[in-house]
Amino acid sequence: MKQVKRIQSFLNTNNIDAAFITTPDNVFYFTGFRSNPHERLLGVLIFKDDTPFIICPQMEVPDALATGWTGDIVGHQDTENAWDIVVQTIQNKVGVIQSLAIEKAHLTVERQEAILERIPEIQISRIDEEINKLRVIKTEDELVNMRKAAELADFAIEVGCKEIAEGKTELEILNAIESAVKEKGGYQMSFDTMVLSGPKTASPHGNPGDRKIQKGDFVIFDLGVIYNGYCSDITRTVAFGEPTEDKREVYDTVRRAEEAAVNAVKPGITAMELDKIARDVITDAGYGEYFTHRLGHGLGISVHEFPSITGVNDMKLETGMVFTIEPGIYHPNITGVRIEDDVVVTENGVEVLTKFPKELIVL
Amino acid sequence: MKQVKRIQSFLNTNNIDAAFITTPDNVFYFTGFRSNPHERLLGVLIFKDDTPFIICPQMEVPDALATGWTGDIVGHQDTENAWDIVVQTIQNKVGVIQSLAIEKAHLTVERQEAILERIPEIQISRIDEEINKLRVIKTEDELVNMRKAAELADFAIEVGCKEIAEGKTELEILNAIESAVKEKGGYQMSFDTMVLSGPKTASPHGNPGDRKIQKGDFVIFDLGVIYNGYCSDITRTVAFGEPTEDKREVYDTVRRAEEAAVNAVKPGITAMELDKIARDVITDAGYGEYFTHRLGHGLGISVHEFPSITGVNDMKLETGMVFTIEPGIYHPNITGVRIEDDVVVTENGVEVLTKFPKELIVL
CATH class of the missing domain: 3.40.350.10 (Creatinase/prolidase N-terminal domain)
Structure with a gap:
C-alpha cells in the first residue's frame, strides 16, 4: 500500500x-x-x-x-x-x-x-x-528481482550459444532456449525470443524462421526472462565460424559504442547525452545511417517502459532508474550486430545487470 | 485491398x-x-x-x-x-x-x-x-487457416495427454506441449498455455506451476496455436486415475452442456440462446452457480474477438462466424471441468474445427 x-x-x-x-x-x-x-x-x-x-x-x-x-x-x-x-x-x-x-x-x-x-x-x-x-525509481526489492531476471537472461544466452550448430534452424535454437528457461523454474520470457542468423541479422525486428545456420553467419539473440513480475532484456551477437574482417569491424564498432554508453551512465547525465555517446562512436566509424533506432528503453514490470533513451529526451537520469543500452548496426551488405545490456543508475555510476561476455565469441 | x-x-x-x-x-x-x-x-x-x-x-x-x-x-x-x-x-x-x-x-x-x-x-x-x-464473417481463405490452427490444437492436446504421469509438474507438461508445437513447424501459441491439475482446476484462470500430478486428479488443458495469423483455442479435461463418481458427474454435465450448445448452432440462433442452452443443462443438474463465465467468444486473428457469446447478447449468428463454445463447472469441493471447441456457423448448421475426442479420457 x-x-x-x-x-x-x-x-x-x-x-x-x-x-x-x-x-x-x-x-x-x-x-x-x-x-x-x-x-x-x-x-x-x-x-x-x-x-x-x-x-x-x-x-x-x-x-x-x-x-x-x-x-x-x-x-x-x-x-x-x-x-x-x-x-x-x-x-x-x-x-x-x-x-x-x-x-x-x-x-x-x-x-x-x-x-x-x-x-x-x-x-x-x-x-x-x-x-x-x-x-521509474526502482526499490531495492525490485532490483533484487531484476538482478535475478538478468541472471536468467544470461543463462538463456549461454544455452543459445551451446545450441548453435551447422544446419540447425533459428527456430530449433529458439525452442531449446525457451525450453531450458522453463525447465529451470517455469519462468516466462519477457517477449517472443528472437534468434536471427546470416542476412536476417540486418533487420532490427525480424522473425525467426526455418533458416539453417551456416558457417560465416552472425547470430543475434534478443530475449528476456520474467522473474517475480520483473523483466530482463538482453541482446548478444555471436559468430559461427571465423568472421570476415568487415564483420569484425561492425562488431567492434557496436561493442565500443555500447561500452562507451554503459561507462557514461551516472546520475545527472541526460538520456540524449547517452544516446549521443553511442551514436557518435558508430557515426565516426562511418556506420551512422545503419543505427536506425533509439539507444534504449526503461525496463521493469514492463519490458518497454518509461523513460525512452532517445536523442530527443533531455531527462536527467537518476539513481534507481533501470533501462537498456542497445546500439546496433544493420548493414544490408555486411551483417547486423546489436549488443544490449540492462543497467541501473547508482550513486557512483552504474550497475550492469546482464553479465554475459561481450568479446566476440566465435563458435 | x-x-x-x-x-x-x-x-x-x-x-x-x-x-x-x-x-x-x-x-x-x-x-x-x-x-x-x-x-x-x-x-x-x-x-x-x-x-x-x-x-x-x-x-x-x-x-x-x-x-x-x-x-x-x-x-x-x-x-x-x-x-x-x-x-x-x-x-x-x-x-x-x-x-x-x-x-x-x-x-x-x-x-x-x-x-x-x-x-x-x-x-x-x-x-x-x-x-x-x-x-466476423470469415472468408474461405480464413477458414482454411483456422482449420489448420485447430488441427494443431488437437495435436497439442494429444501431446499433453501423453505427457501426463505421476509426479510430473504442470509446468513440465506445459513445456513439453509448447516444445512439440514449435518443433512441428515453429508455430506460436495463441496465448499462454494452461495446464491445471487437482484442486487448481476449480479456478477458470489459474496459473500453471510446480504442482505435481497425482492419481485421482483431473487435468485441464486450455491452449491454442496460431497458423498463418489465425488462432485456435481448445480446452479438454482428462482424468489421471479412475475418477470418483461426483467428478464423473461434473464431467458428464459439462459435456452434455457443451454438446447441446454445439448441436444447436445454426444461422439465425442468437448468442444468448446458445448460452442459455448450455447453462440450462448445468443449472438443471444443480451446478448453475459454478458456471461463472460466458459461453464463449469470437475467434480469428484475435484469440478473443467479436462477438461475445453471453446471456445478454441478442445478436443473431450468421454463416461464416467462428467462435468458441466453452462451458465449465468450477466446484471448489469436487473439481473443475471445462470443455471447449471452435465452431463455424454453416448454411446447414455447424462445422466443429477442433476434433479431439470429448468422452472422458482416463489415463
Missing part, C-alpha cells in the same frame, strides 16, 4: 477525488494482482482518502484475494455492465466524485466515454506522469 | 473523409502487415478515395514492404513525432480532412488528443462496429 499512498498524496495535493488505474502492469505495481483481462475491465480505483478497490472479472476475484491486497475487491460478471458497477461502487463509498485522474496513454476513448456518460460533469485529468515518476 | 475497399465504401456512404485503424490485428487484417509496435505508433490510414498508407516505425518499413501491400508506407524515427508525420502525410495527399473514424475501443485518450491538437475542428466517429462486421 506504500505506492497507493503516494498516489493518494498526489490526489490530495492536486485536489483530485480519485484515480482510476487500468494498465495491467500498473494494477500489478499498486496491488500485487497480476491479470490479463483481455477485453474485460480490470482496474484499481484509488480515492483521495477512502479505501481503494480493485474491479476485475468475477472469476478472478479469488486470485485477487490470494495476493493479500488489503483494499476492497469488486467482481463483475460477463452479463453485467462493469462500468455501472464501478460507478455504483464509487457512489456507495464516497458519493459523487467531481474529478478523476486516468491513464490517458492507456484508457481507450470508448472507456473514457463510458465514464463521461455516467458522470457527465466529471473533470478528467492525467495520472500517467505521476505513475511513471514512481515506477 | 478488397477489405480496404469495404471501408472506403463505408466512408463514402457516411461521408467521412478517412479512417485511422490502429489495432495491430486490424492492421494485419487490412494490410497483411503484422507488427507489435509496443509503444510506437502503428496504423493504417484509409481515405475515402485516395491511396491508403501504413504508418510504422522506420525500422519496420522493409518488413511492411515485404508483405506485398500495394498502398503507401510511411516510416517514423524514434526521434520524430509520429503524429506530425501522420498529419503531414494526410495534408500532402488530400489537404485538410474534416472527419475521421477511429477505433474507439482501441485508440487511447492521449492519441485522440494528439489528433485533436493538430486538427482541432475534426469530427471524430467510430469505425469499430464496421470492422467487426467485416471480420
